[in-house]
Amino acid sequence: MDLRPDRAAAPGTAAVRAVIRVRAVPWPHGPAEQSAAGRAAAAEALAAAGSTERTVPRGPGGRPRFPPGFPGSISHTGRLAVAVVVPGAEAVGIDVEDAVVTARTARFVLGERERRTLLAPAGPYPPRELFAAKEAAFKALSGTGDTPDGLPFWRIGLNRSGGRLTARYGGRSVPVWTRSRTDHSLALAIRRRPAHLALIGDGKP
Amino acid sequence: MSDPVSAVRQRIRGLLVDLFGAEHPVHAAPDEGSLRAAGVSSTGLVRLLVAMEDTFSFEWDDEVRPEVLRSIDSLAGHVVAVRG
Numbered sequence: 110m111d112l113r114p115d116r117a118a119a120p121g122t123a124a125v126r127a128v129i130r131v132r133a134v135p136w137p138h139g140p141a142e143q144s145a146a147g148r149a150a151a152a153e154a155l156a157a158a159g160s161t162e163r164t165v166p167r168g169p170g171g172r173p174r175f176p177p178g179f180p181g182s183i184s185h186t187g188r189l190a191v192a193v194v195v196p197g198a199e200a201v202g203i204d205v206e207d208a209v210v211t212a213r214t215a216r217f218v219l220g221e222r223e224r225r226t227l228l229a230p231a232g233p234y235p236p237r238e239l240f241a242a243k244e245a246a247f248k249a250l251s252g253t254g255d256t257p258d259g260l261p262f263w264r265i266g267l268n269r270s271g272g273r274l275t276a277r278y279g280g281r282s283v284p285v286w287t288r289s290r291t292d293h294s295l296a297l298a299i300r301r302r303p304a305h306l307a308l309i310g311d312g313k314p
Numbered sequence: 315m316s317d318p319v320s321a322v323r324q325r326i327r328g329l330l331v332d333l334f335g336a337e338h339p340v341h342a343a344p345d346e347g348s349l350r351a352a353g354v355s356s357t358g359l360v361r362l363l364v365a366m367e368d369t370f371s372f373e374w375d376d377e378v379r380p381e382v383l384r385s386i387d388s389l390a391g392h393v394v395a396v397r398g
Contacts, residue, residue: 208357
């Protein structure tokens with residue numbers, strides 16, 4: 110699935126490059142297989158991004174802990190694992206969804222304005238894509254690359270401007286890129302570092 | 315005779331079977347265990363929350379604390395609390 114964030118930086122932020130890798134989840138497609146496939150995809154993404162450290166140990170709560178300077182995120186379904194690494198970004202979130210998002214679930218996750226302006230057929234997005242957008246954005250905004258236990262990611266607000274989604278929560282915002290195919294939807298959210306921080310940096314890419 | 319929280323826990327486990335089938339790894343998880351760690355996806359969690367609204371006749375508050383959504387035990391405790 111093609112998902113290329115524009116490389117041009119927003120005013121006041123540093124340009125970034127997203128490296129995405131995908132792995133199939135082997136039978137029996139359970140949590141252990143999903144986790145292993147996700148970490149294998151993350152290792153490939155770290156290598157492609159130039160990291161010498163290519164393992165992603167579990168941090169607090171089992172969340173993936175990416176090497177300093179190479180923030181990343183992992184998501185998986187029962188069949189597909191996806192990982193992204195964005196060198197130099199402040200935080201990143203990715204989400205892949207293959208479940209059917211029913212009208213009732215969409216009402217639970219999406220506010221009235223989002224249903225009226227974003228959700229098809231009134232808007233351009235299928236419900237599963239908006240669901241993935243909220244979860245990816247929450248991962249990026251929470252700065253963990255993961256969704257902490259039970260955190261109500263659906264409280265994130267989505268807007269569309271200039272043909273792209275922007276997510277807002279807790280006074281912060283993040284752009285979200287989304288794509289859908291028949292069997293799954295993918296969303297990527299990248300929180301860029303302010304340009305002046307990227308320049309003084311921490312000595313890492 | 316079971317206490318109210320135990321009865322709700324059993325109903326929630328029944329919902330999990332209805333939603334995910336009898337073979338899902340969540341059924342092996344303890345009541346206090348993380349639903350996410352047991353393989354319940356985000357879409358799965360939302361489906362469970364929606365089913366709980368129908369089953370227990372209440373609506374989730376937008377300001378619900380995240381720790382409430384963590385496990386079968388925490389969900390059951392919340393249901394008993396809001397239903398008085």
